[in-house]
Every structure is written in C-alpha cells, then in structure tokens.
Amino acid sequence: MKRSTFLKLLFLSPFIGSSMNLKSLKNITDHLPATEPMPVLFLGHGNPMNAILENEYVQGFRDVAKKIPKPQLILCVSAHWETNGTKITAMQKPPTIHDFGGFPQALFDVQYPAPGSPEWAEHIQKIVKKTNIELDLDWGLDHGAWSVIKHLYPEADVPVLELSIDYTKSPKYHFELAQELQILRRKGVLIIGSGNIVHNLRMVDWTKMNDNFGFDWAIEANDRMKNMLINHQYEQLINFHQQGIEFQMAIPTPEHYIPLLYSIALRTEKDELTFFNDSQVGGSLSMTSVLIK
Secondary structure, three states: HHHHHEEEEEEEHHHHHHOOHHHHHHHHHOOOOOOOOOEEEEEEEOHHHHHHOOOOOHHHHHHHOOOOOOOOOOEEEEEEEEEOOOOEEEEOOOOOOOOOOOOOOOHOOOOOOOOHHHHHHHHHHHHOOOOOOEEEOOOOEEEHHHHHHHHHHOOOOOOOEEEEEEEEOOOHHHHHHHHOHHHHHHHHHHEEEOOOOEEEEHHHOHOOOEEEOOOOHHHHHHHHHHHHHHHHHHHHHHHHHHOOHHHHHOOOOOOOOOHHHHHHHOOOOOOOEEEEOEEEOOOOEEEEEEOOO
C-alpha cells in the first residue's frame, strides 16, 4: 500500500467515531498487505557486551534470523524501557541509547541506525484498546533492543519500534495487552520480547561470566519455565510469583521477565515453540531464547 494511502486512512480514522470497535480497526488493518503469520521471538539478551563479542549466543541470534522471513517492521518490548503508562517510539530516526556504564569505549561507540516509522507507531496506537498508547519522541533504541537486533539484521535496514513496559501494571495486564497485537503478525511485523527469564544480578558470580554455569535454583527455575512454555501453562507463567522460591530468586524484579509474556501471548495453537541459546551464565542469568512459528 502506498504511504499516501496509509496516511489518508490515519487521517480519516478519528472521524469514524470515538466508539470505533474492533471490527472497524480490523478494516483499517486490512488495507495493509497481508502476509503469512510472522514468527515471534523472545531473546535472552544478557550482557551488553554481546553486542560486540563473538560467542555462541551471538551466533544463535544470527542463526535464528536465517530461519524466519525478513520482516517489514520490528516491534520490540525491551526490559530496559519501563514507563508509567505505555509508550511507543514514534520518531523517524530513533537514536542508539547506551543505557549502561562501566563498559569499554568500543561498546559506547556502537551505533545501530535502523529507521523508525511514525506511521506504524500511529497505526499500532489505534489497534490497542486496552490502554492509551502515548507516541514517544524522546527514547529511541536501548541496549535491550539494539544489542540483539543488530545480530539479526546487521544492515539496520528494517524499521524498529519499541513498546514500553508499564511498571504500574500486573503480569496479566501485559499478557492481555500483547494479545491485541496478534493481527500485526499477519502484516509482516516481527514482535520481539527482549529480557532474561532468569535474571538476578545480585547473585551473579562475576568470575564465571564466561562459563556455562548456573546455580541449582536457577537451573530448576529455567527448566520449569521451559516445561510450562511447552505445555501452554500460561496461568502459571503469568502468576510467576506463586511458583515457589526458585522463581522468586530467578525473578526478583519483573522487568526482564515481562517481555517473555508479550511473546508467548502471541502464540497460537498452530505455532511450534523451540528454544535456542539455552544455557546459564554467571550462575544466576539465563540466556534461554524462544522461537515461536
């Protein structure tokens, strides 16, 4: 569809009426080119240094990109953008954010100049009914997004938007919000959750960050989460705080776990779920990543 036609639809949509229902929203979306359902990813992003290192995890990101169609747009839910309310990046050229400290200058020198898409941001804003999404012109791409997406699409030739995590809301809320994004899978959009399903920085053994090593509780939590994912046990995953001490240690704060809920909420009965980069680092971090297709 021509950009001018899309913008015309966006202009006319406010006049359809404030009580626009989901059917009306679907009619707008139907004007976009239909595709086969795009896969969904959850990426364990781990150490920001993975952006410039050569290791098994980086290779895992590259390999998974070869297994999926190239998207028209990437929508990323990153653990590193928490807000009061839900926001979506809506600038034409999102900046590369170096939201960390204490790393080599080479990491701060990295730029990932993927374009944004104000048009797509406005379109997604209209699709979601669970909340009012604010168009954001200040954020950009944090390392939860660019440090892994750069390995999927090193040419930075796919537009990337970020959707923030509203820290005031429950896990169930995020799961249900993600379900409203399902229609985007048939419009060439690759939705990525970026975090870590086991993420306890206070208990990291920094002497073993280069080893595939996990504490017993971290391995058990990771294995139980994987079994729940395989068996569609989403209620247990949503109510992770009720799953015992291992889960409490694996998820001391929810921001790195919530992106997983966004990814699995988009899985259909026809989708297969597979794991890659499935190992532990530093004792209390898991790089386990998920492909849904």
